[in-house]
Amino acid sequence: MLKLGIIGTNWITQQFVEAAAASQKYELTSVYSRHEDTGKTFAEKNGGQVYTSLETFFKAGDFDVVYIASPNSLHAAQTIQALDAGKEVIVEKPLVSNPTEYAQVKDALAAHPELHVFEAARHIHEPNFRAIRKQLSEMSVINGATLTYMKYSSRFDNYLAGENPNVFTTTFSGGALQDLGVYVVYDAVAWFGKPNRVHYYTTPLRTGADGKGIAVLGYDDFDVTLNIGKNTNSYLPSEIYGLKDTIVMDNAAELKSVIYHASDGSTKRLSTEPAANPMLAEVDDFATVLNDPKNPDNMRHYQTWLHLSEIVNGVLYDLRRKASLVFPADK
Ligand SMILES: NC(=O)c1ccc[n+]([C@@H]2O[C@H](COP(=O)([O-])OP(=O)(O)OC[C@H]3O[C@@H](n4cnc5c(N)ncnc54)[C@H](OP(=O)(O)O)[C@@H]3O)[C@@H](O)[C@H]2O)c1
Incomplete structure (x- = not known):
């Protein structure tokens, strides 16, 4: 079971955690929200420990993979912060705002070659x-x-x-x-x-x-x-x-x-x-790679998605x- 942390508490995160639960491959353990109340409401419904500091979330949160569903301009920096904290990353589209940010994400990935970044382009997995x-x-x-x-x-x-x-x-x-x-x-x-x-x-x-x-x-x-x-x-x-x-x-x-x-x-x-849940195919695909990252088919799929994303x-x-x-x- 992959331990999951989430950033952003809007309806898309609700849909994602429902898909993750339906796949039976993830367990929500950590919720980041800027607001205690919003985080608590989300965690009461879905589970997980609430954090209101992003730094503490990454340092103390007990999770393997983070789903980032914040506004677009924050994706690249949060992805890099997650990689530096040793977390796998599923990040909403678009992963970056521009090629400079893409290069920064690639540098962070190169510094943590055991980790993965998945851009959540849900439909290509369907x-x-x-x-x-x-x-x-x-x-x-x-x-x-x-x-x-x-x-x-x-x-x-x-x-x-x-x-x-x-x-x-x-x-x-x-x-x-x-x-x-x-x-x-x-x-x-x-x-x-x-x-x-x-x-x-x-x-x-x-x-x-x-x-x-x-x-x-x-x-x-x-x-x-x-x-x-x-x-x-x-x-x-x-x-x-x-x-x-x-x-x-x-x-x-x-x-x-x-x-x-x-x-x-x-x-x-x-x-x-x-x-019924349009995010089910992607959460399944990402879990398949994360659960067996050295499998040649999984490595090929991951590289294809990353290349496409760039x-x-x-x-x-x-x-x-x-x-x-x-x-x-x-x-
Ligand atoms: N795959 C899909 O089908 C799909 C559908 C919709 C959206 N998306 C993607 O999901 C991402 C979020 O979209 P959204 O419409 O939900 O965005 P949003 O409502 O603007 O923000 C999403 C969450 O980020 C946090 N947030 C809001 N403003 C912020 C700020 N100024 N600084 C830091 N955090 C802030 C909020 O969570 P807290 O208040 O809890 O901190 C909020 O719930 C986008 O990248 C979008 O492209 C994907």
């Missing part, structure tokens, strides 16, 4: 994601894709009321690209590789962060268009184009329904019913630069 990859390997030509992930954030109500929620600020490395765009950038990089060129056209918010945007990733023979947003809802399906054949997804990040439309007009369902974070940065989106973390 069976329906792998089913798409398998179908792509059987298609003779890829002619591009249009991938959409636009979901109205409940926090946009607060933004409209005059507040500046973390996720809509550059201070916390927020915005549509970092928060939701990361999923479709993961899709593109995992399915088609690193793009040769990128463009990003944004609808900026008063905070300077992007509320919505259209990204174009250029490859040798095709382009991939990404529609992303947090201030509106889109019900558009997403598509990957072959010649006469097409893969159609209900949603490029949630992947609940995936249908292959073959050249002859027939259709084949690629998706299976997703798990490319995705690099593409996010390149897209941001194209849109002149600067974060305080960049300075």
Whole structure:
């Protein structure tokens, strides 16, 4: 059983600890919150010892692996702090704000080669994601894709009321690209590789962060268009184009329904019913590696995820630069 510590007590951490419990591979032992009351409420429901000092949490907390679900701008520093304390790390996406931070995380990992850092890009661990990859390997030509992930954030109500929620600020490395765009950038990089060129056209918010945007990733023979947003809802399906054949997804990040439309007009369902908790596949995958880190398959999977994470974070940065989106973390 892996002993688990958590940073951040919002709903996503609740979903993560429920997935961890359902996997039967983790036991929550330590909870960090900036506020005693918030930490206690979380621990009363889920278990664990509460810490309100991050230093004490890492020094005294009895856990093997930490799940970091704080605002984006804190991920890199907290990951490095965790590695230096000898902890394995599962960190919410995006792992870093920019390539400088990625290099710092890599340095910290190199100093602790026995430890691992997993970026929690949940959907790439789901069976329906792998089913798409398998179908792509059987298609003779890829002619591009249009991938959409636009979901109205409940926090946009607060933004409209005059507040500046973390996720809509550059201070916390927020915005549509970092928060939701990361999923479709993961899709593109995992399915088609690193793009040769990128463009990003944004609808900026008063905070300077992007509320919505259209990204174009250029490859040798095709382009991939990404529609992303947090201030509106889109019900558009997403598509990957072959010649006469097409893969159609209900949603490029949630992947609940995936249908292959073959050249002859027939259709084949690629998706299976997703798990009730969308984080179950990733917590299972991470535990498999952590429980047997020297297993060659596990080492290969881990290196693949880490490599993918570095490319995705690099593409996010390149897209941001194209849109002149600067974060305080960049300075
Ligand atoms: N995988 C997914 O499906 C998914 C879904 C949603 C979010 N996420 C990711 O999860 C992370 C957290 O997102 P969120 O929307 O929950 O963020 P958030 O509400 O802004 O912050 C998350 C937690 O961090 C702590 N926190 C808040 N402001 C802070 C500050 N100024 N300094 C230090 N700690 C602070 C709070 O915990 P305490 O008050 O207890 O300290 C809070 O519960 C993000 O990286 C996001 O991308 C992932």
